[in-house]
Amino acid sequence: MAIPNDPVILMSYLNTQLRDFYTGLDDLCKSLALNQAQIEEKLSSIGYKYSEKHNQFISA
Template identity: 60%
Template sequence: MIPKDPVMLLSYINTQLRDFYDSFEDLCKALDLDENEIKQKLSSIGYEYNDSLNQFK
């Protein structure tokens, strides 16, 4: 289960990306997450995925 709070979600997703996944797409596939839902939640607090950094910034 992933965090519901957007700030906690940001921390969780970026940690997972840093430690285990080469891309956001890979993370979502492996954890069966809806990419658009995650992007919307993180966008609501001003964060967008950066492909070259492989993190939400």
């Protein structure tokens, strides 16, 4: 599965996936075989961090 490369589009894509299909980021990354640390680093570069409470990436 190819995921978007652009950080803003990636954030939107991941938040939609988290909202619709996954109980958490760990679950999503395992299911899609994604490197969680790389995802968090990429979205951190545009000022977003994962919130377990909201189960989405939010503005840091």
